[in-house]
Amino acid sequence: MTTVIQGCAVATVDAAGTEHPDGHVVLDGDRIAAVGPGPADPAVVAVADTVVDGRGCLATPGLVNTHHHLYQWATRGLAQQEDLFGWLTTLYPVWEGLDEEVVGAAAAAGLGWLALTGCTSTTDHHYVFPRDGGDVLGATVRAAREVGLRFHPTRGSMDLGRSRGGLPPDSLVETTDAALAGTLAALDEHHDPAPGSMLRMGVAPCSPFSVTEALMREAAALARDRGARLHTHLAETLDEEDFCRSSFGCSPTEYADRLGWLGGDVWLAHAVHLHDGDVRRLAGTGTAVAHCPTSNARLGSGLAPVAEMRRQGVAVGLGVDGSASNEESSLATEMHAAVMVARLREGPAAMTARDALALATVGGARVLGREDELGSLEPGKLGDVALWRVDGLGHAGCEDPVAALVLGSRPPLARLLVGGATVVEDDTLVTADQHDLAQRAVTATRDLQARSGR
Template structure:
């Protein structure tokens, strides 16, 4: 007998594989089987009726900064572009400690689950105190969330020509020792892993060439993935030209980072030839639609990059630029951006969902097990919910209705075969206490006490 059977669903299994009126069976932490009308399902210990709703793979968040939910909608920074925004918030983030990172990560993961995300990376690059990423893994384990930590780093403080204050900058030896420690303690390369580790010097603005090259060498030695921000702001071009005598992409290539183990965030301002080169090198890209629109800095042309062969995922980015962590919202906004840029015929819900599932899994190097619901995949899925009022009249295409109507939330979210959201509510008993502690920590970080 299988553990969970979901029936009466419109199943989106994978690209070009949908089953109207279908069922999906879960055994332990894996998809056991799928079927449609006329195919009897196996007996199950628990049966969940989807009542005709859409069921998709769990969405994959390929770029995030979870700690930033401690400074959401911070009033002095709400009308700033990227660089002054960072310079305004960095002094607040110097107050991060173990308790605030644990609570902010916990809240971020629950919020992601409510938005249909079952796997998320996090790019934690602010380290005013040691062992902060350990607290993120503690939160993920308490919740049961599939987590891909990216050990970010900054080495170039303001007095060295970078952006951040000295309090959040570390020396190269300290960074590399902690990267080695985290990989040894938490990186699980095996099937069905609940925790993995990547290396992520933050950007060419704030990370030296030395730390970029050392991170590459360690990633090759330990078989880890690499991540950074690239070509996010036009000022990055001027910075790289003055410091390195080349564009950001050219410096990225010179350092050896242009390779299949790398995925990059934003990539808004490359040249056409640079896009072709990173496509040929196997680099993946994350578009962060809501954050890019909120900060007013443009957005990657995801459709153009996909047509050139780049694997493109989606990300929420920082919870202080996006101010939310809903991958449903990111998927919808990706669809809208694509239609604005290329016309309504170019982009629909299926293309956007492919980026939010398969695309994100490709960024994390995890396409074999997550981002689809083929038998044998990790049992990470979502039964989507919208009000009857919102869906009234949407009769012909449940998947288009999922993004075009709404708002839509996760009615049920399952990770590794465990129900973590049920009836649109998280199942974590500790959440109330965590939210109260988060409120206290946010007031402290924002210096409101």
């Protein structure tokens, strides 16, 4: 299949920051064949399977979400005034009732909404495995196939329950051996390292306050033996800082370093509370960061030093985080939030609209180790493209389409393509029924909350 998009503004987000006020993008199969100014080659247009009139639109790479918890769609709107530890202790008892059906419905709704907000590739960090919950991880994989997004789930784990000094209840943690066995099984079943892959699995012990040192070390060894990437939460809150100081005698970043959890195959969620030298250490080891500005604001966690991380060369992408700590769950909104958070911390020159677009695209691709295939509109890369309509009332008079996208309200999508296949057209999901996804999510939420007595 050949698809031609022309007549649109194009922000390639390549290394040179190339933009075309009136340009074209040509996709051949699942790859980008051509990008440039003006209309596409008439000979190509004449034989194309689909020609999209992009007038009034901006073409960008599809957005890459580097941190999420899809199951949390079923617990949105709860614990609204809590910080992270209070929020977790409120929700852990509810999550004890998760099962394969609830997680599948929550994941499908979350993935459908991500698509409608411009996301073509997303991670997921699933770390809750109730004893009678069934194949909750597999449910997220099936949901991603249903919606049609490129998926980088991670097999999370917790083995440090409350009785041993951790935060989660003992009923929600696994033994270390069970967590490692489950992780190995997930890699065997789901990890596809091939070029163009739609499904890559990562390894993701949850956090310093819910995972033992043994699990952190052994999970890292397992992942590296299998060539999978490593992910965890780190330095999200001052409570976590206090926990690490009292439990391990060091900061969260120092603890991760001690365990061999800094490196070019690691990405950390949040990295809000970093100390002198921490950013330099992340940059020096090639460790990447998923920046989640809306979730950090929702939970009052703080303002991450994103501008400083970028100045020192840390690979930074954006993440919406779990839907229960970011009810908007839109990566387009995270671009806007990233600019505002950076400027609140360091002033109006800290981040531009184009910086934020880079975080959401090529930055995310770097975080996931896929910058050779994703994150920019260049020939040979995968055909993941978002076409934003920026000619409506909400953006009228804004002559800079990138500013309209990032600083303005979220534009509707004229088209979203993943590997050249249309997932959204005219702001409507075409791979799944939006009404059905919503109804399934409502039923799942009510069932889950009824089990917990809420």
